[in-house]
Amino acid sequence: MSSKQIGLKSRKSSSKYANSPVFSTKSSSKLVTEVSVDDLRSPVSVERLKENVTVTVRFRPLSPREIRQGEEIAWYADGETTVRNENNPSVAYAYDRVFGPTTTTRHVYDIAAHHVVGGAMEGINGTIFAYGVTSSGKTHTMHGDQRSPGIIPLAVKDAFSIIQETPSREFLLRVSYLEIYNEVVNDLLNPAGQNLRIREDSQVIFVPYTCFLLLSPYRL
Numbered sequence: 001m002s003s004k005q006i007g008l009k010s011r012k013s014s015s016k017y018a019n020s021p022v023f024s025t026k027s028s029s030k031l032v033t034e035v036s037v038d039d040l041r042s043p044v045s046v047e048r049l050k051e052n053v054t055v056t057v058r059f060r061p062l063s064p065r066e067i068r069q070g071e072e073i074a075w076y077a078d079g080e081t082t083v084r085n086e087n088n089p090s091v092a093y094a095y096d097r098v099f100g101p102t103t104t105t106r107h108v109y110d111i112a113a114h115h116v117v118g119g120a121m122e123g124i125n126g127t128i129f130a131y132g133v134t135s136s137g138k139t140h141t142m143h144g145d146q147r148s149p150g151i152i153p154l155a156v157k158d159a160f161s162i163i164q165e166t167p168s169r170e171f172l173l174r175v176s177y178l179e180i181y182n183e184v185v186n187d188l189l190n191p192a193g194q195n196l197r198i199r200e201d202s203q204v205i206f207v208p209y210t211c212f213l214l215l216s217p218y219r220l
């Protein structure tokens with residue numbers, strides 16, 4: 001089990017579904033991208049600080065290899081919020097949102113992540129992370145590729161759009177990129193930053209990772 005995460009913040013579970021990363025907006029991680037958004041001026045509305053955790057399931061299609069091997073789908077999306085068992089229709093689980101295998105990453109982002117990015121740009125801490133078994137589609141969902149960009153590039157692009165549309169405010173965007181795998185923390189932005197030591201004092205847990213100012217969405 002592993003997870004991929006993007007954390008968006010202001011300054012101041014194990015999956016049953018082999019072909020579906022469970023996707024949560026609010027983790028232990030194998031790969032962590034953290035974008036820190038500092039709105040240097042606007043105050044945070046108390047109204048908006050209510051905790052709000054949503055859990056989303058995304059099914060990926062069977063791969064050609066899985067089809068060749070005769071593997072069958074055991075769980076499927078029944079409507080927009082229910083996951084049902086193919087062999088036993090009476091077994092069903094409800095989630096905030098369920099996406100079937102033909103859903104695009106763009107759609108997943110729009111429904112499940114866009115509002116977290118918008119909230120972060122207003123100064124509300126937000127985390128988006130994906131977890132699921134190996135090959136369930138976490139990298140596909142979070143990173144994607146040129147043809148189908150993932151949640152992380154889409155979030156960064158959105159953050160820059162919001163900055164452009166809000167000339168009256170000043171923002172500071174910082175990015176760090178960590179991999180946590182088999183209890184080992186590596187800094188993916190600094191080849192020398194391998195097997196980082198986690199330091200702890202009474203107040204905070206601290207990892208000495210590299211943090212870059214993000215000046216353009218294309219630098220990520």
Ligand SMILES: Nc1ncnc2c1ncn2[C@@H]1O[C@H](COP(=O)(O)OP(=O)(O)OP(=O)(O)O)[C@@H](O)[C@H]1O
Binds near residue numbers: 021
């Ligand atoms: N929604 C999808 N549509 C089409 N192909 C997908 C989808 N999700 C994942 N895949 C494909 O399934 C394979 C496994 O996906 P991916 O590498 O994202 O899994 P992962 O959960 O990150 O695995 P690992 O934990 O081993 O890194 C990849 O070939 C990927 O392109």
